[in-house]
Amino acid sequence: xxxxxxxxxxxxxxxxxxxxxxxxxxxxxxxxxxxxxxxxxxxxxxxxxxxxxxxxxxxxxxxxxxxxxxxxxxxxxxxxxxxxxxxxxxxxxxxxxxxxxxxxxxxxxxxxxxxxxxxxxxxxxxxxxxxxxxxxxxxxxxxxxxxxxxxxxxxxxxxxxxxxxxxxxxxxxxxxxxxxxxxxxxxxxxxxxxxxxxxxxxxxxxxxxxxxxxxxxxxxxxxxxxxxxxxxxxxxxxxxxxxxxxxxxxxxxxxxxxxxxxxxxxxxxxxxxxxxxxxxxxxxxxxxxxxxxxxxxxxxxxxxxxxxxxxxxxxxxxxxxxxxxxxxxxxxxxxx
Numbered sequence: 001x002x003x004x005x006x007x008x009x010x011x012x013x014x015x016x017x018x019x020x021x022x023x024x025x026x027x028x029x030x031x032x033x034x035x036x037x038x039x040x041x042x043x044x045x046x047x048x049x050x051x052x053x054x055x056x057x058x059x060x061x062x063x064x065x066x067x068x069x070x071x072x073x074x075x076x077x078x079x080x081x082x083x084x085x086x087x088x089x090x091x092x093x094x095x096x097x098x099x100x101x102x103x104x105x106x107x108x109x110x111x112x113x114x115x116x117x118x119x120x121x122x123x124x125x126x127x128x129x130x131x132x133x134x135x136x137x138x139x140x141x142x143x144x145x146x147x148x149x150x151x152x153x154x155x156x157x158x159x160x161x162x163x164x165x166x167x168x169x170x171x172x173x174x175x176x177x178x179x180x181x182x183x184x185x186x187x188x189x190x191x192x193x194x195x196x197x198x199x200x201x202x203x204x205x206x207x208x209x210x211x212x213x214x215x216x217x218x219x220x221x222x223x224x225x226x227x228x229x230x231x232x233x234x235x236x237x238x239x240x241x242x243x244x245x246x247x248x249x250x251x252x253x254x255x256x257x258x259x260x261x262x263x264x265x266x267x268x269x270x271x272x273x274x275x276x277x278x279x280x281x282x283x284x285x286x287x288x289x290x291x292x293x294x295x296x297x298x299x300x301x302x303x304x305x306x307x308x309x310x311x312x313x314x315x316x317x318x319x320x321x322x323x324x325x326x327x328x329x330x331x332x333x334x335x336x
Contacts, residue, residue, distance in 0.1 A: 028325050035325070039318040046311045053304045060297035067290040074283035081276040088269035095262040102255045109248045113241070120237045127230040134223040141216045148209050 028328070032322050032325050035318050035322050039315055039322070042311060042315050042318065046308070046315070049304070049307060049311070053300075056300055057297070060293065060300075063293050064290065064297070067286050067293065070286045071283060071290065074279055074286060077279050078276060078283065081272050081279065084272045085269055085276065088265050088272065091265045092262060092269065095258050095265065098258050099255060099262070102251050102258070106248065106251045106255070109244055109251065113244050113248075116237060116240060116244075120233070123230070123233055127226065127233075130226055131223065131230075134219060134226065138216060138219050138223065141212055141219065145209055145212050145216065148212070
């Protein structure tokens with residue numbers, strides 16, 4: 001159609017020129033020159049469009065490659081960040097459980113220390129009371145021995161000392177049955193209205209003195225054993241206390257370290273979550289850009305193909321027109 005229009009226009013101009021001025025030499029030559037210039041101009045424009053298209057295609061290729069690379073990197077980074085977040089989440093959960101256990105251990109350690117302190121206080125009070133009782137008893141027994149040794153058969157003097165009778169009654173509950181008989185007999189004689197004979201009484205009192213000395217030795221031994229038991233209890237308490245203090249120090253040190261590690265893990269998780277969000281946004285933007293670039297490049301390529309086809313048809317039509325005019329006018333057509 002384009003070729004027919006150009007040809008019709010050329011023939012019209014040529015016929016008019018031929019009728020109007022037969023004296024001019026080859027009037028159609030000017031028209032052929034104009035068409036040749038138009039053809040050159042079209043070819044130049046075609047070449048320029050080809051260069052521009054080539055540059056645009058290079059930009060498409062480069063931009064697509066860059067965007068594809070960034071998208072690949074973004075997806076890989078997202079995968080790494082998601083793994084990091086998952087790992088940090090599990091680490092935080094474990095550290096939280098460890099800290100809860102340490103809190104419980106610290107609490108139990110404190111309760112054990114308080115209980116041990118209370119028991120030690122009660123044991124110390126018991127020991128003090130027992131030691132005081134031992135001291136009082138030993139003193140009473142010694143006074144009784146001194147009284148028996150100093151009276152030399154003076155029953156009235158012994159009866160005047162109430163502590164003697166009290167000690168003898170106590171002694172009678174702590175000695176053997178045979179020794180109880182001796183003490184009981186001695187107490188009965190002390191309480192008789194008539195004074196016994198001094199020699200007999202002195203003999204019996206001597207036996208009682210020996211019994212009291214044995215009893216005194218027994219109480220001294222018991223007192224010493226009680227003191228040893230208290231010393232051992234104090235040592236055991238101090239050792240257990242030191243062990244609890246060391247355990248507490250270890251618990252608190254571990255707690256502090258785990259709290260610091262947990263804090264770092266929480267910070268790393270937060271940073272990874274923020275980075276993940278930003279990376280996802282960048283990925284979405286790059287994917288959208290790639291889609292737009294791909295669409296734009298495909299559209300430009302399609303448009304260029306259409307323009308190139310039209311331009312080729314136009315150049316071909318001009319070339320045919322030049323040949324036809326040259327043949328009709330008897331003018332030699334210029335070589336392409």
